Amino acid sequence: MQENYRQLLTYAYNITGSYEDAQDLVQDVLEKYISLDKTDIRNEKNFLIKSTINHAINFKNRHTKKMVYGEWLPEPLSLENAETKLIKEQTARYTLLVLLERLSGKERAVYILKEGFDYSHQEIAEVLDISVENSRKILSRAGKQLQNVQYIPDHINSSIPNETLSQYQRALSEGSISMLEELLLNDIKLSADGGQRVRVIKAVEVGKSATATLLAYVQQQFLNQKPYTFHIFNHQHAICFWRENQIYNCHILDIDHEGMIREIYSIVDPEKLKKLV
Incomplete structure (x- = not known):
């Protein structure tokens, strides 16, 4: 369950841009899952992933406007800190998290699943309850707004x-x-x-x-x-x-x-x- 938790947390953080909110969202999903009738759930991991992503999308859509001094920026994190439970290789770089603020919650999710987690459009469609064609259109629309920024830079150690x-x-x-x-x-x-x-x-x-x-x-x-x-x-x-x-x-x-x-x-x-x- 710990590895599942890290993966769910990484999904939620990439979508919301807030580690604290991501923790709350995943905790909420897990607590609801514990008390859920699991008779019709065939794949626990896929169910939790789908629940977390949709929960994060709904949260993001409800919290698009943040009253702050200045420009709201995502919460940065040290991925080397043992207390940070995110999966380093699947956590978006900071510039991309900033650019993702231009997108809707669903656009963020499609882009992150495709570019960060290497989901196929068929898998994205199943997770988000959309068509494969719609997944492709959403990805194309999102990509045009992200200025070809790499998910993870290849020169970080240079x-x-x-x-x-x-x-x-x-x-x-x-x-x-x-x-x-x-x-x-x-x-x-x-x-x-x-x-x-x-x-x-x-x-x-x-x-x-x-x-x-x-x-x-x-x-x-x-x-x-x-x-x-x-x-x-x-x-x-x-x-x-x-x-x-x-x-x-x-x-x-x-x-x-x-x-x-x-x-x-x-x-x-x-x-x-x-x-x-």
């Missing part, structure tokens, strides 16, 4: 992202707008999530010059002299800034093969940060 992260930290510590600009693509996008408690300066910033200027200001006003640590969350490199032995701010970076930063996700929400490490 030296390029590590070097970029070190250069990024150095540019921040010096408050150098020019150094930051050298690391950012022209159409760089920065998104900030303060949750329900922390106001952020700006929810979204786009463009190399504007983003570098905002980063330098944030560094000067809030991050100056704060200790930092490097991490990998959801298959992507990150830098965390600390205050009084707690993570104060986390920047998750989307770095391309040339070492340029395409996206920055700045998480200040204390509810998400307290579970990171």
Whole structure:
């Protein structure tokens, strides 16, 4: 049952973008299953998978609008943490989780089942009670909105992202707008999530010059002299800034093969940060 639990949790997290909500959803499914008449259930695993996915879809559709300061971002996780029960190889990378927010719950499920768990369209149709043709159409529609982002990056262990992260930290510590600009693509996008408690300066910033200027200001006003640590969350490199032995701010970076930063996700929400490490 433990392996089933990990798989169910991974499905739910990929769809909801929230580890805490995923745990609650899976627990709810398992509790209902225990008291269920199982006479007509031929395959326990498939039944639990179907129940979890549909439960997660319904939850996602009910919670599409989240009242937060800034831009709502998925809850990042360390997949190396023993307390994190997700299956690492089937957990979507962080950038993809962000992009999945553009999709409906069913579109997320179809994409995740196909790309993350290698389901056939026949299997997807059976799980979601749709036709095979509809499954193909939904996948095509979802794919067009996801910018061909890989489910899991193939360069996570290369030296390029590590070097970029070190250069990024150095540019921040010096408050150098020019150094930051050298690391950012022209159409760089920065998104900030303060949750329900922390106001952020700006929810979204786009463009190399504007983003570098905002980063330098944030560094000067809030991050100056704060200790930092490097991490990998959801298959992507990150830098965390600390205050009084707690993570104060986390920047998750989307770095391309040339070492340029395409996206920055700045998480200040204390509810998400307290579970990171």
